[in-house]
Amino acid sequence: MRHTYWEIRGLGVEFIAVANEEPENHKEIRERLDLPFMLLSDPGAEVARAYNTYHENEPRERDIARPGLFLIDSAANGAKVLWDHVGPTTRHRVTPNRIVEELLNALGRKHQVVSVHVPSETELLRVIGSYQDPPVGHYRTIGGLQPAVGVEREFTQQNAMAAFSEVHRLAEEGWTLVTVTPEFEGERSTGHRYVFQRTVE
Amino acid sequence: MSAIGTWLPGPTDFDGRESMLGKDAPEFQLRDQEGNNVTLRRLTRTGPVLMHQYRGNW
Numbered sequence: 001m002r003h004t005y006w007e008i009r010g011l012g013v014e015f016i017a018v019a020n021e022e023p024e025n026h027k028e029i030r031e032r033l034d035l036p037f038m039l040l041s042d043p044g045a046e047v048a049r050a051y052n053t054y055h056e057n058e059p060r061e062r063d064i065a066r067p068g069l070f071l072i073d074s075a076a077n078g079a080k081v082l083w084d085h086v087g088p089t090t091r092h093r094v095t096p097n098r099i100v101e102e103l104l105n106a107l108g109r110k111h112q113v114v115s116v117h118v119p120s121e122t123e124l125l126r127v128i129g130s131y132q133d134p135p136v137g138h139y140r141t142i143g144g145l146q147p148a149v150g151v152e153r154e155f156t157q158q159n160a161m162a163a164f165s166e167v168h169r170l171a172e173e174g175w176t177l178v179t180v181t182p183e184f185e186g187e188r189s190t191g192h193r194y195v196f197q198r199t200v201e
Numbered sequence: 202m203s204a205i206g207t208w209l210p211g212p213t214d215f216d217g218r219e220s221m222l223g224k225d226a227p228e229f230q231l232r233d234q235e236g237n238n239v240t241l242r243r244l245t246r247t248g249p250v251l252m253h254q255y256r257g258n259w
Contacts, residue, residue, distance in 0.1 A: 008251055012248045014249070014251070017255060018253065023233065027234040027235065039233065040232065052218050065254040067254065067255050072250045073245070074249050075245040081221040086218060
């Protein structure tokens with residue numbers, strides 16, 4: 001699901017999660033699961049009611065929302081619901097790939113761009129040398145949105161390996177490699193940025 | 202309606218739930234994980250928003 005988040009951001013779409021949960025609990029959950037998006041509190045499930053996902057529960061203060069996804073257009077375009085999916089239970093979730101396809105379709109997009117930073121060998125050694133626990137940072141960024149999403153430039157051995165496997169995954173899934181660009185921090189080479197693109201039929 | 206009919210896509214998803222498709226997204230103001238107020242109006246100022254509602258109390 002994590003790589004799907006960055007694909008969603010790559011489409012210029014903000015992602016938020018809403019639940020009947022206290023901010024303190026959301027803070028703990030967000031840190032524990034290292035979630036990059038905001039978690040919003042919906043006490044009394046008022047937003048769930050407004051979006052027809054409300055589901056009564058016992059006791060009543062634990063009322064919940066059915067799992068739902070809503071794509072809301074920009075304010076400039078009138079903030080209408082462009083796509084929604086609500087399942088009766090959590091077993092009826094949409095798969096991550098399907099979400100991206102639905103968004104592309106609803107937004108009328110044809111091209112999807114993903115860029116992956118793959119650390120250099122020296123960068124890997126440097127990072128492994130200064131071993132970090134717990135792992136921080138994201139190995140993956142999306143073209144054009146890098147400053148907006150505040151991507152960390154630190155890599156751990158674990159997510160550097162994930163960057164390699166991500167490049168392989170994209171290539172195997174039929175994405176076209178557009179550019180490979182060496183990246184530097186001052187004089188020091190930090191690796192290469194692989195930019196992939198695919199056209200959606 | 203037949204059992205299979207309830208699974209066909211349409212204006213209602215299940216249990217007669219009405220889809221929000223094409224409607225104005227209801228405005229909200231909620232607190233984020235730091236306790237800051239966040240409005241839908243502000244979120245949609247910079248572009249589209251994908252809202253994921255999930256059951257709390259996990």
